[in-house]
Amino acid sequence: MECNGKCDSCKIKDQCPDTKKFFIQQENKIKERMSKIKYKIAILSGKGGVGKSTVSTNLAVALAKRGKKVGLLDADIHGPNVPKILGLEGYPEVREGEIIPLEKYGVKVISMANLLPDEKTPIIWRGPKVSGAIRQFLADVNWGELDYLIIDTPPGTGDVQLTIMQSIPLDGAIIVTTPEELSVLDVRKSISMAKMLKVPILGIIENMSGFVCPKCGELTYIFGVGGGEKAAKEFGVDFLGRIPIDIKAREAQDKGVPMVLMDCRAKEEFEKIIDKIIEKL
């Protein structure tokens, strides 16, 4: 069989010496890049919409504000939201085969959102292509020396999570959940997966815990309360903290200003959570 250069549809790609060589080279590149990064932390959740991207972005920005060198890898290929939260536009430069990450609020960022022509273009990719993109983000992006690389993942326990957990030695995983039963149900799966793949779990963050009525000040636990803490106890992992629902913070975030840059309760909670994380690492 003659090589036509179309590896994706090649029937014998698994036996191809060139493909094997490429994988080994990529593996080595990932190892080298990751060796320059002190702490590699993945943000996981079983369920979507619990605020993984919000937590990832705010942790990254808050760490950068403390003078740390921070990178943020948006591994949600199908629904990349990090740039929206950061108000980050533009395309990353490619220099001598290396992708130069964009930068905002002192954080180096790579996201599929900055590689697409517009906001409505979907990435209709099956698993192997998604995993390939993630590996490229790890191998070809010039992260340089970092204290922290925060990896924002899509929900679930599928291709992306497997690829990340198998490709780099993670220093920890943080699990994000909302308080209600449905979300906690899926958290259990993420914790089990991290344990099976021997990734140390730093703890659980409960997001959207309670809402204060802007008119009368009444606190209502719209999505319940305590689900994150319950799951933490059940699995013997730490409970890192609770982020309240804050309309002003959410509105600012829709405009590209992360909560931790505002004066709000969510910010205080994030700071406490970061103290705990730093202590644990």
Next chain:
Amino acid sequence: MECNGKCDSCKIKDQCPDTKKFFIQQENKIKERMSKIKYKIAILSGKGGVGKSTVSTNLAVALAKRGKKVGLLDADIHGPNVPKILGLEGYPEVREGEIIPLEKYGVKVISMANLLPDEKTPIIWRGPKVSGAIRQFLADVNWGELDYLIIDTPPGTGDVQLTIMQSIPLDGAIIVTTPEELSVLDVRKSISMAKMLKVPILGIIENMSGFVCPKCGELTYIFGVGGGEKAAKEFGVDFLGRIPIDIKAREAQDKGVPMVLMDCRAKEEFEKIIDKIIEKL
């Protein structure tokens, strides 16, 4: 090369005559099953946590209450939530190579959640295996004659959505979003995908629109308002309706009682949405 029966890791499975035969047989089975179902509707969203499972389940139960024959396929393999919302436990029976769907509130249901040994076991599967499971749900489950098959999908535009859109002739897709910018951003991708794959879009449902303080009655648009309507206009698709946040309804749902079986505003909205859907089909 001798066959060792391990198709998953086989290097030449694409050329294997047995595999091809299996696929053709499965294809035919899916066609036959689907021909007995009048309307096949997929519930999509770009982002997770917007309430796809809540919408899917409540639509299914409300249709059944109107005397329709309804099936509900939970295609979220990694985070199957439908059985929790329905309070549905137990394993489906297998009879003569056919899977007999479970039933609750008059709806036939198949979900990965009822095939796992417990709630915390994660399904750590890459894309091809996930697609295989979906195709099995379509081919091997004895749905019988149905008026409606509602398909609850995971978030995104990846393997599962592709498999469903390519395996069965869908009569329509309903897109679910929450009102805030971040979610609407991802909705655009789902709409584009459906259009690219020529699936007719029935419309957009906006979930979690506004919260009424139980103490003072103040209505607050926690996640903003109107994002779904805006996206509908932008893409020239119908806006089907708005489901408010309702604590009592959510609490009931945590206990396995879908909102449409309660006396609440969410129920009224669902009924209006169903009128529109029936009219459109």
